[in-house]
Amino acid sequence: MRLSERNLKETGREYALRMLKDNIINLDLIPGSMLSENELSAEMKLSRTPVREALIELSKVKIVEVYPQKGSAVAFVDYELVEEARFMREVLECAVVELACKLASEKDLEALKENVRLQEFYMENRSPKKLLELDNEFHRMLFHITSKDQVYHLMDSITIHFDRIRSMSLTAVKDLKTISDHKEIVEAIAAKDGIKAKVLMENHLSRYKFDEEALRRAYPGYFK
Template sequence: MIVKKRYGRETGREYALRVLKENIVMLELEPGSRISENELASEIGVSRTPIREALIELSKSKIVKIYPQKGSYVSLIDWELVEEALFMRLTLEKAVVRLACQGIEEEKIQELEKNVKLQKFYIDNNEAGELLELDNQFHKELFAITNKIHIYRLMSVMMLHFDRLRTLRTKAVDQRYVIEDHLKILEAIRNKRPLEGEQVMERHLTRYIIDEKIVKEKYPQYFEIVEE
């Protein structure tokens, strides 16, 4: 289990929530697995109360299921929720790219290019966790640059469903396309080509559709069974 250092002013609930989110997204807590409050409290270093509060919060976005008298479980990946999360992200990120194409400082673009170079390093070294973190930072910075960071934070709650799929794809599909897509997005922003930027962003975010069959065949146990 991944347990990173607690921030100085972070409450027990906030810390437990952050740790749980990361472990669910990175599949350290696998879809369908039972969650032990006692074990989590021991590993994270907090009491059961903040663990329980964090689980209740996660259940609101359906990433965790709580059954009275039975316990809590990590939800299986629900393809409908993945698609809803993608719809929201696609709508917002295309709008953000369009805003960025109106003009941002060259220094900001160069900082994002440094991020992409680091992504290449982690792809070459098969470090999926670091790659996903840098990928998230890249997109988060686009929201920050266009003064829409609060929207990003709201979006991130629903994105847990999509992010688990992203983790699976790093294990099943070559991720080098990420570098190419990000560089093309930056090229469109630098040259102030909003239509081109939106098209690249849409292609970038919808690649999961192409990879759906590969991922489901490799990890069928992680997905909700859809009744015909």
């Protein structure tokens, strides 16, 4: 499991939850793998209580399965849960990108363009983890532009199933459209074309449906 530094004022439970989510999304904890409270606690230098609480929290969104008397395991990919997460993102993000067309300043547009330029750099230099971070940041920026930061954090906390698929796509899909989609969305925002921006976002968030065959071929043992 890959670990980063614990943030200032971050509780043990918050740290354990963040680390588990990051490792599940980035496939360092693969679907079906068992999760030992003792091993995780030792690795993260925490007591068992915050680790147990984090696992229970993740079980509530069905990304971790808890087996009484046996332990916990990372859930296999379930496309029904992926679709449910995508649906939530589509409802919220289509509304946000349409609003961004009205509210985005020149400074906001430059920040979005710079983000896309960095995505291109990390795509060329084959850094999927960094690319996913920038992808997340791009979408977070849209919520910030529209003063909907809390909505983003709420959405982000329960769309882990969709995020894991996005992570898989970065290595499994050859003709990845993520960056070109982002470019077109920024262009629509700059043109203040809310209708076009909304359609582009719908298409962007639905691409995983067309990538399913490539994902199953690249990760045959990861699906329910």
